[in-house]
Amino acid sequence: MFAPGNGTERMRFSKMRLTKPEVIVDMFAGLGYFTIPLSYANKDKILRYVAMEKNPNSWFYLKQNLVLNGVEDKVEAVNGDNRLICDDLKSKCDRILMGYLPNTKDFIPRALELANRDHCLVHYHYLAKKEEAREIATADFQDCFASCGFPNAAMEIVEVSKVKNYAPKLLHFCTDIIIKLQ
Numbered sequence: 001m002f003a004p005g006n007g008t009e010r011m012r013f014s015k016m017r018l019t020k021p022e023v024i025v026d027m028f029a030g031l032g033y034f035t036i037p038l039s040y041a042n043k044d045k046i047l048r049y050v051a052m053e054k055n056p057n058s059w060f061y062l063k064q065n066l067v068l069n070g071v072e073d074k075v076e077a078v079n080g081d082n083r084l085i086c087d088d089l090k091s092k093c094d095r096i097l098m099g100y101l102p103n104t105k106d107f108i109p110r111a112l113e114l115a116n117r118d119h120c121l122v123h124y125h126y127l128a129k130k131e132e133a134r135e136i137a138t139a140d141f142q143d144c145f146a147s148c149g150f151p152n153a154a155m156e157i158v159e160v161s162k163v164k165n166y167a168p169k170l171l172h173f174c175t176d177i178i179i180k181l182q
Helices: 004-015 037-040 056-068 106-116 128-149
Strands: 023-027 046-053 076-079 097-099 120-128 153-166 170-180
Touching: 004 037, 023 037, 023 128, 037 046, 056 106, 056 128, 097 106, 106 120, 106 128, 106 153, 120 128, 120 153, 128 153, 128 170
Parallel strands: 023 046, 023 097, 046 076, 097 120
Antiparallel strands: 120 170, 153 170
């Protein structure tokens, strides 16, 4: 699961400072790639942090990594498909990590279910050509707003970050998007 190309994104998460206490969910936690740096850097600002991981082997090592990094008391590791677990988080998440490729768009409806209706920051990972990165992220979310029952939703792109090259002329991006669903 280790991908050296994700190093810049892990570093970016380790430098993020939360401005207020947050409920956070990582929909694709893996071994804790992004969960550990973000939770470690913001231990005092976490109301609840849930790291979801479908693969039982990855989930096992996620739990080990949380202990090794001293954040096991801040992060709850849950094994299962993020579309089927943690319904108690619906409409409560202030921040959602969506670090999954290549079909991340398929999980936007679940992210919208989990998102705090007033304000949620989504870290959305996806593939795009360099010149289309902003437009692809915007279209992916706007396509889902109406079909998921949020025709008046608003979004603001805060940052578009290139994570790494993925294939010829195709790049892995993470776009930070503020969504308001009311």
